Amino acid sequence: MIPIPVVVCVLGGWCAIYLADTLLKSSSSLKASYEDWLLTYGLSISPFHMRWQTALFNRQFYNWGRWKPRFLYLWFSVGMVFGIVAMFGSVILLGKTLMQTLAQMLTEAPKAQNDRMLQVVVPGVNLPVSQLTYFFSAILISGVIHEVGHGVAAIREQVRFNGFGIFIFIVYPGAFVDLFTTHLQLISPVQQLRIFCAGVWHNFVLGVASFMVLFLLPAILFPFYYTGVGALVTEVAEDSPANGPRGLFVGDLVTNLQDCPVYSVEDWNSCLGDISEKSQVGYCISVATLQQLSFPARVYRRLDGTVECCSNNSLTDICFSYSNNLDSNLYACLPARKVIEASKVCRTSMDCQKDSVPSFCVTPSLENQTRLIRVKHLPHIDMLFVGHPMHLQYTVSLSSFVPRQKFLSIDLPVVIETFCKYLISLSGALAVINAVPCFALDGQWILNSFLEATLSSLIVEKQNRELVGFLILLAGSALLAANVALGLWMVTAR
Numbered sequence: 001m002i003p004i005p006v007v008v009c010v011l012g013g014w015c016a017i018y019l020a021d022t023l024l025k026s027s028s029s030l031k032a033s034y035e036d037w038l039l040t041y042g043l044s045i046s047p048f049h050m051r052w053q054t055a056l057f058n059r060q061f062y063n064w065g066r067w068k069p070r071f072l073y074l075w076f077s078v079g080m081v082f083g084i085v086a087m088f089g090s091v092i093l094l095g096k097t098l099m100q101t102l103a104q105m106l107t108e109a110p111k112a113q114n115d116r117m118l119q120v121v122v123p124g125v126n127l128p129v130s131q132l133t134y135f136f137s138a139i140l141i142s143g144v145i146h147e148v149g150h151g152v153a154a155i156r157e158q159v160r161f162n163g164f165g166i167f168i169f170i171v172y173p174g175a176f177v178d179l180f181t182t183h184l185q186l187i188s189p190v191q192q193l194r195i196f197c198a199g200v201w202h203n204f205v206l207g208v209a210s211f212m213v214l215f216l217l218p219a220i221l222f223p224f225y226y227t228g229v230g231a232l233v234t235e236v237a238e239d240s241p242a243n244g245p246r247g248l249f250v251g252d253l254v255t256n257l258q259d260c261p262v263y264s265v266e267d268w269n270s271c272l273g274d275i276s277e278k279s280q281v282g283y284c285i286s287v288a289t290l291q292q293l294s295f296p297a298r299v300y301r302r303l304d305g306t307v308e309c310c311s312n313n314s315l316t317d318i319c320f321s322y323s324n325n326l327d328s329n330l331y332a333c334l335p336a337r338k339v340i341e342a343s344k345v346c347r348t349s350m351d352c353q354k355d356s357v358p359s360f361c362v363t364p365s366l367e368n369q370t371r372l373i374r375v376k377h378l379p380h381i382d383m384l385f386v387g388h389p390m391h392l393q394y395t396v397s398l399s400s401f402v403p404r405q406k407f408l409s410i411d412l413p414v415v416i417e418t419f420c421k422y423l424i425s426l427s428g429a430l431a432v433i434n435a436v437p438c439f440a441l442d443g444q445w446i447l448n449s450f451l452e453a454t455l456s457s458l459i460v461e462k463q464n465r466e467l468v469g470f471l472i473l474l475a476g477s478a479l480l481a482a483n484v485a486l487g488l489w490m491v492t493a494r
Helices: 004-026 031-040 058-065 069-105 129-156 181-186 189-220 265-277 287-293 336-340 389-395 412-435 442-455 462-492
Strands: 043-046 049-054 161-169 172-179 231-236 253-257 282-286 317-322 330-335 359-364 371-378 383-387 396-399
Touching: 004 031, 004 043, 031 043, 049 172, 058 129, 058 161, 069 129, 069 189, 069 412, 069 442, 069 462, 129 161, 129 172, 129 189, 129 412, 172 181, 189 412, 189 442, 231 265, 253 265, 265 371, 265 389, 265 396, 282 287, 282 336, 287 330, 287 359, 317 336, 330 336, 336 371, 336 383, 371 389, 383 389, 389 396, 396 412, 412 442, 442 462
Parallel strands: none
Antiparallel strands: 043 049, 049 161, 161 172, 231 253, 231 396, 253 371, 282 359, 317 330, 317 359, 371 383
């Protein structure tokens, strides 16, 4: 569910703004001056919606719209083709997403929602509070670039540009341009398509540009940061099992998880995934060392069927299982660090017979899904982690970029990476959603202009073409509404 404090703050804030607006407009002494103030600054307020419009940027928009006319013609013509393809593609994508959502709803244990390309995002529910700055900044920038596309294309097609503005709807920021409607209606359907498709086209270009920055980031930051040497710890959550005097510290460089080398964050995640999926590895220990370190202990079974042979109060000893030629179910309580340090990993005792010294492969006897993981992190001694591997993944933040100088921030590459990922995701989502043939979205005007440009010779009566467009818009709106409603239910109620 959505956190109650978030709902209270949002509703309370909007109620206070709307109440103040209503009181000022109903006051006989303040109404005129208040409305003049709103008009002067281009402000308008309605329930859960506030907008600001200005003509300050009109000159800049006209400069952009008149720059290299031939190039802009080709640019927005390509954007027109992309917008039409995106309109059909968005319907297919929304249909596929709806089928995936329905399939997850019908299963008792639905899979993670990460396999769906489109997801409803609710701040504070499936979006961490720490990521809100990235989220809202990316939405605002994507919206501004979207509207810049419309504005420049309109000026290129000789449509009067009245102004640019920014709005806030509930908690989501956005942008808009004010175009002279009469001019829009007088130009040809193809010219209209160039204007209406420019928004989704610019969102696509922004997503591609962000992807290129993300892809080339190691080369861009090469003079200041180097990569390929490990994963740098940037944050350890306070409640993380890796937090403590023998745990991970900010600035540590992780180079190995068990026998899995770590050269980047991707390697860290891949290694943890492999460790989680595969069975626990063992460690080679000589027979003499085993006899020296082990001590008598009571063996009993846990509720999940696994075996324990150490005292529950021990923080350094772990129950290990091993087999010899006579018995395949032997257990010994051993000090974990002494067993693991200077030992090579193994799967069976045959892996330990390469040395002349008689050895066994001892495997930690842990609860299901629990793993003993040896984490090599410079400059400290190895950390021995006992727990679910995903706890490390979720509570430890890392970066693939290591500063060349101590005064350089370890967080800067992470900030750039994260922001680029949000731009790719949200700008792409804005392009997809706006391309849907749905009422009040760009897709409505793209569809109408497309039908006028392609069906005018087949369906002569304009009224019939409008009926076809209305039915398509009705279906597209229903498809989008179903995705949003079911997506919200999956996120907040399940």
